[in-house]
Amino acid sequence: MTDSYDVVVVGCGGAGAATTWWLARSGFRVLAIDRFEAHHVRGSSHGRERIVRLAYGDPVYVALAQESLRMWHELDAAIDAPLVRTVGGVDTGFADELEQVARGCESAGVPYDWLNPDEARRTFPGLRFEGRALLQRDAGCVDAHAALDTFERSAVANGAVIHRSETVTRIEEQAAGVDVTTDRATYRGDAVVVTTGAWAASTLAGLAPLPPISVTREQVAFFRPKRDATFPTFIDRRETSYYGLPTPTGLLKVGEHYTGPVVDADTYSADLEPRTWQRLLAWVRDNVPGVEPNPVDHNTCLYASGPDEDFVVDRRGRVTVGVGLGGHGFKFLPLLGRRLAEIATGTPWADNPFRFARGPRLAGRSLHK
Numbered sequence: 001m002t003d004s005y006d007v008v009v010v011g012c013g014g015a016g017a018a019t020t021w022w023l024a025r026s027g028f029r030v031l032a033i034d035r036f037e038a039h040h041v042r043g044s045s046h047g048r049e050r051i052v053r054l055a056y057g058d059p060v061y062v063a064l065a066q067e068s069l070r071m072w073h074e075l076d077a078a079i080d081a082p083l084v085r086t087v088g089g090v091d092t093g094f095a096d097e098l099e100q101v102a103r104g105c106e107s108a109g110v111p112y113d114w115l116n117p118d119e120a121r122r123t124f125p126g127l128r129f130e131g132r133a134l135l136q137r138d139a140g141c142v143d144a145h146a147a148l149d150t151f152e153r154s155a156v157a158n159g160a161v162i163h164r165s166e167t168v169t170r171i172e173e174q175a176a177g178v179d180v181t182t183d184r185a186t187y188r189g190d191a192v193v194v195t196t197g198a199w200a201a202s203t204l205a206g207l208a209p210l211p212p213i214s215v216t217r218e219q220v221a222f223f224r225p226k227r228d229a230t231f232p233t234f235i236d237r238r239e240t241s242y243y244g245l246p247t248p249t250g251l252l253k254v255g256e257h258y259t260g261p262v263v264d265a266d267t268y269s270a271d272l273e274p275r276t277w278q279r280l281l282a283w284v285r286d287n288v289p290g291v292e293p294n295p296v297d298h299n300t301c302l303y304a305s306g307p308d309e310d311f312v313v314d315r316r317g318r319v320t321v322g323v324g325l326g327g328h329g330f331k332f333l334p335l336l337g338r339r340l341a342e343i344a345t346g347t348p349w350a351d352n353p354f355r356f357a358r359g360p361r362l363a364g365r366s367l368h369k
């Protein structure tokens with residue numbers, strides 16, 4: 001046995017880094033362990049760009065997004081280079097989903113505007129609009145890479161220990177603590193937080209009543225804007241849904257939402273899948289006149305999703321679980337990190353909507369991004 005800690009965090013991607021940050025700043029002795037190096041590209045948190053937005057169809061997510069955005073802005077106020085850029089967000093596509101998003105905004109007093117196609121084109125000439133668009137002006141982009149660095153730097157400054165390129169092979173509850181065994185050593189924690197994303201099912205086998213987590217491989221493309229074109233974040237809600245956002249390096253990232261194949265996180269290939277790739281390029285040609293049509297870059301990333309795109313945040317014994325963040329979890333990281341830290345150290349989340357056993361939150365489809 002080597003060192004002991006108040007909390008051992010297993011998996012230090014987005015959720016693990018945010019949890020480690022909150023634990024350390026709250027004065028707990030914390031060790032975070034990740035099997036890969038910082039900013040590795042095998043999971044779900046790499047790259048520089050993620051949408052932050054308040055406009056969800058589900059009032060629960062609207063309220064959580066509001067609290068999360070406040071926390072991002074507080075974090076920004078404490079550092080030199082802001083993580084969040086506010087550019088506005090537009091939703092287009094299925095009328096019933098747009099109505100649902102409007103109702104979600106109204107539930108929490110989030111302001112929004114309806115733009116008819118002419119108004120939308122005048123406001124965002126880089127995009128093509130057929131029907132009306134819902135504009136929510138607080139939406140923006142968070143620099144994901146810088147956010148992870150910020151969580152980790154702050155955690156380490158507050159005494160956290162972070163081990164990388166070390167794989168957790170067993171988590172065992174004992175009467176007086178939890179033993180976390182890796183390919184290097186065994187550590188003891190009073191509690192453990194498991195934030196292993198696409199590896200949740202294997203790391204939590206036998207430890208928690210996890211709902212099914214599906215792992216899909218999604219691919220995104222980056223385009224160079226034509227001169228003077230600026231973009232909001234956008235989501236086009238259709239049979240095949242698309243989203244996009246401006247990146248910190250001046251490009252436009254565009255992806256399809258949930259069209260990638262189910263994969264095994266240990267063995268999947270990062271090669272482009274030609275059919276969906278060509279469809280994505282065709283959609284951009286038809287709908288985004290403000291960019292040069294040939295992509296300048298691409299990458300792949302894993303969605304690790306619980307049922308109905310809802311997160312899984314709960315505790316069994318000494319094991320707290322924060323997984324299933326899917327394709328929309330990044331914007332909530334400061335808040336989820338805080339809640340996971342609190343649950344692990346004895347403060348339950350009142351009205352937690354993401355328990356192991358829960359039903360679907362909304363009837364019908366409501367795309368979360």
Ligand SMILES: Cc1cc2nc3c(=O)[nH]c(=O)nc-3n(C[C@H](O)[C@H](O)[C@H](O)COP(=O)(O)OP(=O)(O)OC[C@H]3O[C@@H](n4cnc5c(N)ncnc54)[C@H](O)[C@@H]3O)c2cc1C
Nearest residue numbers: 011013014015035043044045051168197301325329330331
């Ligand atoms: C293409 C794409 C676009 C997205 N866009 C948005 C967006 O615009 N807005 C938004 O809010 N969200 C977005 N998301 C979602 C968001 O990025 C993810 O929900 C979030 O990053 C998930 O973080 P995580 O910590 O759960 O997973 P990860 O970051 O993958 O972390 C899990 C970590 O666990 C580690 N691990 C696993 N097993 C072990 C083990 N045995 N021992 C040690 N370590 C282990 C892994 O190495 C990994 O680092 C997007 C996701 C993708 C893929």
